[in-house]
Amino acid sequence: MTTVLEKIARQLMSRTSFSALATKRAEDAIVDTIGCMIAGMNDASPRSIATTFANEIKRDGPSLVFTGGRASRSVAALINGTAAHCLDFDDNFHPARAHASAVLVPALLSIATSSDDFSGPMLVKAYLAGLEAQASVGFGVIPSHYNRGWHGTSTIGCIGAAAGVAVLLGLDEPQIANAMSLATSMASGPKGQFGTGAKPFHAGIAARNAVEAALLAQSGLTGRLDILERPQGFLDLFGGDEATGWTNLSWDEKHIIETRGLVTKLHPCCASTHRAIDAALDLQKEHGFSIEDIQRIDTKVGRSAVDNLAYPDPSNEMQARFSMQYCLAVALTNGGLSLGDFTPQAAIRPELRCLMAKINMTSYSVEEERGVERLPHQVHISLKDGRRFSTERLHANGSIAAPSNDGQKLAKFEDCLRWAGLSTAHITHSDLKAICSGKSVRAITDNALQVLNRHFRR
Template identity: 70%
Template sequence: MATVLQSIAAQVMSRKTFSGIAVARARDAITDTVGCMIAGAADATPQAVVGAFVGDIRTDGASLLVTGGRASPPLAALINATAAHCLDFDDNFHPARAHASAVLVPALLAVATADASISGPQLVAAYLAGLEAQALIGFGVNPSHYNRGWHGTSTVGCIGAAAGVAHLLGLAADRVAQAMVLAASMAAGPKGQFGTAAKPFHAGMAARNAVEAAFLSRAGLTGRPDILERPQGFLDLFGGDDAVGWSGSYSDGAHVIETRGLVTKLHPCCASTHRAVDAALDLQNEHGFSLDEVVRIETKVGRSAYDNLAYPDPVDEMQARFSMQYCLAVALLQGRLSPSDFTPDAVSGSPARQYMAKITMHAYSAEEERGVERLPHQVSVTLQDGRMLHSERLHARGSIACPLAEEEKRSKFTDCLRWAGIEGEETHSVLAALGDVPSVREALEGMVR
């Protein structure tokens, strides 16, 4: 009987064609993630990783670095994925409770930019394979795994991304399974690191581990193929009290990117703030109030979101991304959030600070959440004139239930490049066409030149 990872490998490798919507969403995710990589390249976190391994970075290395130069594929994946995630502007993937693309895209590009024979269609197919693997693993352990305190980006994301890299390397299904087996031994990352530079480093180490696991599988290294479900395996150790495990069918036939999709972030901060921010902006747009007219704002969020947002009075930009009070106050003061709101000077000197004490946050109880995959985040606003306004959102803007318009996605990409001091028109054109090119390496090298 096939193990869970063998079944997942068989499923993702059985897909030879993809729908137009699956391909389009994959291409959008790749473009969006590279934009986030470029925006984050000069940030202190990936620059610290560069500094740690500067001796291994050369002009003639195998894989392109978003920070400049070239390095081995594992090191390129580490640096580029850290850059992709450091501004917390990269997409979310609910089935894995992970920043799926921030791990997957840099890992795949680390391999693709080292091998001129890898084409755009191969990159897209490998992305879809890795994303599906993340979902199928996540379905067995989430939300219990995530609520227990594990960062799905660096656990589920690492294992699933290994399948995507193995797919890109052209490995057979049994070696794809073994890549995930080996990645399961590398999966780690506590959510207690949220609000620090270690959190984006989680994405980096997951991407590096995915590449190394696939390379090791290609070289013949093996582990137990039942490592997810066996005693002292991933489910046993990482699942949490309410994890359901894996049984029955792994798919209804459609690809998960069609049915569940990704959430393309509109705000450069923790996704746990997004539904409340969107709901509050909905109320402001409808009723036209200012923060000076507000007596108090009460928010109610899921337990995991409450735990993630641990900084009611943030002292730096990393903490500010995980502060409901800061993100909500800035959004209502300005009508939006942007990368410029998350710098040390912006956080310490923001006029929004005078309003943060008006904002409180509460969590659903364990009983309210039991048996429910997802509950709406709620916002209640009390105004000085006595009005009490209420709104809630089950899905954030950027989800497939509430997708961004094409101009909004393009505007986000342009903002990312402007943040990096780059004009974006030509860069966007290259990335938008990346899924068609005969050589990913040559296309990206041309863009760099």
């Protein structure tokens, strides 16, 4: 009997070409994630890891490290994955309830920057394979797995990214399946770590584990190919009470990036806040009220969102990213959020506390959510003059239902550069786009990112 991992591996190998839309969206995701890595290179989390492995980071190591120098493929994936996720500006992928690209892109780049054998199109193909693998694993356990408290980025993300790395390495079907099996034994990460440096570390360890699982499979190590569905396997231990399994798993002719897509973040904070932020800004734009006019704000969100947003009164920038009260107060004050809103000083601004105290958050009930993957997030705003406005959002800005435009993508990229102390005079969006089409990812990244190496050495 064919196992789930064998079916997924067969599906990945069967896709020999991709549409122009799928390719463009993959390229956009890769560039967006590299921008997030550049922005995150000076954050405390990746810097701590780089310090830990300082003896393994050299100027002539195999793989590019965004905090400076080069290191082994494993260490590069660990540091770069943490950098990609540390500012919570990287994309979301609903079929896996994961920050898909923050695991996939660092893992793939650790291989692709280690030799001249890997081209941009190979990188894009492997990215699309890894994304489809993440969606396929998520099919059997989402949303139950996530609601149970597992961080899909470091569990499902690890397993799916291992498949992507295996495809990039040119492994065959059995080796791809074994890479995913080995990665299943490495999957970990509780959502209770949200709001701490361990949360972006989850993306780093998932990227590292994905790389190592694929390399081990390449060298002949094997695992059980029924480890997703068997007793004491992933579904049994990680699935949660309402996981459905993979009996009905199937694939569309179109790639998942076309049908479900990614959500490119336009706010550098937990995605659980984004639909409420966008809904509140919609109301403010439509009705023209100011922050001083607001008497009370009530939000209704999913149960997992309430669990994620555990800091109504944050004391630092990490907690602020997981605070509905903080993020909504800043957005309505400034008309949006930027990386500059998440510093130790910004997070404790006393002038925001008055408004934050007016913001309330409740969740849907278990019964309301039962059998439904996603429900809209609702926002109700009461003004001091007695007027009340309400709206809801099923999709955040940046999703394929409300896609970001070229101007928004560029503005985000420039925000990432500014945060890193750089500008488009140092590196451009087009420089990074070239990585996805060139003959050698290593050569192009070395050329495009050489300014970063000078920046790192200062």
